Amino acid sequence: MDDQAxxxxxxxxxxxxxxxxxxxxxxxxxVQRKADASVVTEADHAAEAIILAGLREALPGCVVIAEEEMAGGKVTAATEAFWLVDPLDGTREFSSGGDDFAVNIxxxxxxxxxxxxxxxxATGAVFGGIVGVGAWRLxxxxxxPIVARHVPVEGLTVVASRHHGDQARLDAFLGGRTVAKVVNFGSSLKFCRVAEGGADLYPRFGRTMEWDTCAPxxxxxxxxxxxxTVDGAPLRYGKAGWDNPHFVCWGAR
Known part of the structure; x- marks a missing residue:
């Protein structure tokens, strides 16, 4: 299959x-608790089963690293090409009745x-993108088509985590920058908000895993x-343990 397919x-x-x-x-x-105390529901497992079955049927032999399989003890090593799947990113939002949850592939x-x-x-929308080709909202x-924007004259619109933020670190990072407003979102939809030109900056100073961030x-x-990364290096994937460092998402620069 080519990338469009x-x-x-x-x-x-x-x-x-x-x-x-x-x-x-x-x-x-x-709602249940995993070994790391994060929440998980039947919906996480059901969504992951659909995605894994679909990928493995269409792409025999493909390597998939999926959140709930990993939590269940399945150890998969990174290869030259692999999929990262979070079947329900923002389970806390989902379980509390909010709408800021997503499916990441x-x-x-x-x-x-x-x-x-x-x-x-919650809305039936899907954001998609192929690097070097373009991004869209379906x-x-x-x-x-969606395009990240340049910072408007009134200043930055910043998106921040609703539940996992480090307010002191965020305030320090934003110090000296012209900020028009700060908006809180859950899940990977913060990336999408920047991608569609509704925000300019998303600094993340809390733990994330590669399946949380790859798709967005x-x-x-x-x-x-x-x-x-906060040091200005590209955020890379296939790291030992699948943990991400702190990172920053930027719009057009």
């Missing part, structure tokens, strides 16, 4: 997973994200933005 495959799987997540939320579910080659889709089950069958990272880069 791969992103179409991922889009269809994100839509199917999103529909199952909505079905489970509508009928009710229980991204592809890595040589340590860099090359394409990704971010499904938004809603109700209509695909609209690809969307943002495809839209003309960038994701860097």
């Amino acid at each position: 791969l992103v179409a495959l991922a889009t269809g799987l994100a839509e199917r997973a999103g529909a199952e997540i909505r079905r489970i939320r509508d009928r009710g579910f229980q 991204g592809l890595v080659r040589d340590g860099r994200p090359v394409l990704g889709v971010v499904g938004v089950p 809603k109700d069958g209509v695909r609209t 990272h690809a969307v943002l880069e495809a839209a003309g933005g960038a994701v860097e």
Whole structure:
């Protein structure tokens, strides 16, 4: 498959997973705790099963690193090309009745994200992107191109984590910058907000895993933005333990 076919495959799987997540939320579910004390629900597992089955059927032998499989003890090593899957990013938002949760499916080659889709089950929208080609938002069958913006004259719109922020570190990072407003979002939708030109900056000073960031990272880069470590290096994938360092998402510069 070429990249257009791969992103179409991922889009269809994100839509199917999103529909199952909505079905489970509508009928009710229980919340459990994983070994690291993070929350997990039936919807996480059901969505991941849909995505993994779809990828492995369409792409026999593909390498997939998925959050719930990893939590269950399946150890998979990074290869030259591999998929990263977070079937329900923002489980806390989902379980508390909020709408800021997402389905993340991204592809890595040589340590860099090359394409990704971010499904938004609450609205039925899907953000997608192929790095070097472009990014878009798909809603109700209509695909609209999205582009990261340059900072407007009134200053930065900053998106920040709703539950995992480090306010002191954020204030220090923003010191000396002209900030118009700070908006709190959950999940990978913060990346998408920057990618579609609704915000300019997303600094992250808390723990994230590679499956949290790969897909939205690809969307943002495809839209003309960038994701860097706080030292200005590109955020790379396939790291030991799958943990990310602190990072910053930028719009067009």
